[in-house]
Amino acid sequence: MQLKRFNAVAFGAVLGVLLLLTGCSPKDYTFSMAKDWRNDKKLQTYVQQLTDPEQALFKAYTERIERGGAAERNASGVISIGEAIQSQTQWESENAQNKTSAPVAESEGQSVHSSLVKEMRSVVTPSVTAFKYSKDKSTENWDLSMSFKNNGSQSIISMKGTLVIRDSQGTELKRSTLQTDTRIEPGAVMSQAWPLDYSSKDAGDLLLKKTNATKLVFSWYPVIYEFADGKKLTIAE
Structure with missing residues (x-):
């Protein structure tokens, strides 16, 4: 009887740990930019839990999709916060490669302006x-x-x-x-x-x-x- 009681307690403790380990991450939360995502309180709460670099990537993703208009917002579909961050990271990487291979280099003035905008948006x-x-x-x-x-x-x-x-x-x-x-x-x-x-x-x-x-x-x-x-x-x- 004591052994059974111990096993039950141990199983409960292990189950509690597993539940903690498998809890949802803020990055798992899904949203759609085709809907009213700006007023999604849960989304805003989860975004605030991200690191500063992650928040900057998420913001850059939403701004990029918005610039594409309604068609781009609809095409983005339902996506998780983590997927949005990954998408922006990949886009920035590909865009940086395209700029590097471009025959006409970005002017110094444009580069300074771009860096300044990025700094102001991140701060x-x-x-x-x-x-x-x-x-x-x-x-x-x-x-x-x-x-x-x-x-x-x-x-x-x-x-x-x-x-x-x-x-x-x-x-x-x-x-x-x-x-x-x-x-x-x-x-x-x-x-x-x-x-x-x-x-x-x-x-x-x-x-x-x-x-x-x-x-x-x-x-x-x-x-x-x-x-x-x-x-x-x-x-x-």
Whole structure:
């Protein structure tokens, strides 16, 4: 009887270890860019659990697919986070080989700009957390809320960038320049809200008002990131 009791306990302990070892990895989570993936809370949570290089690869993958429009998003199908990272890693490797074999080398200016864009994208992770139309008496505007995560090792003391809003077909509906002087410590996430102008005479605003917010695509283009140690990353507008 004691032997049976011991075996049962041992089996339970081994089973517990196996369950822990076979738990789902964040990279196993699947999503589709043809759907409303930006508002998939589980997806965003799993992405935050990745390493910084992995997050950068995942972000580069989603941006690349978005640039291809609706056809590219539909063609990407259902994919796991890990598969997206592998796909981007392979694409960057092949693209680097193509650039190496190209007869005309990239100019020094283009190379510097490319490196700067890559650095700015890796140091800050932006996210649109809320966007809606609002009307208060005679005032109409768009209420925008965003969050920014500082992935770097230095505090950010100032940021400026351009937010472009497109529909699911890639048509640009609105473009706004945003700026904040709110300090973001390394590893921290800062949230801020802005009211964006609305005009009933603007064709983009009229289309935007009719479009389901879950179908919108938000793209952040950094312009200036200033750090507490005096460093400043700047891209011409």
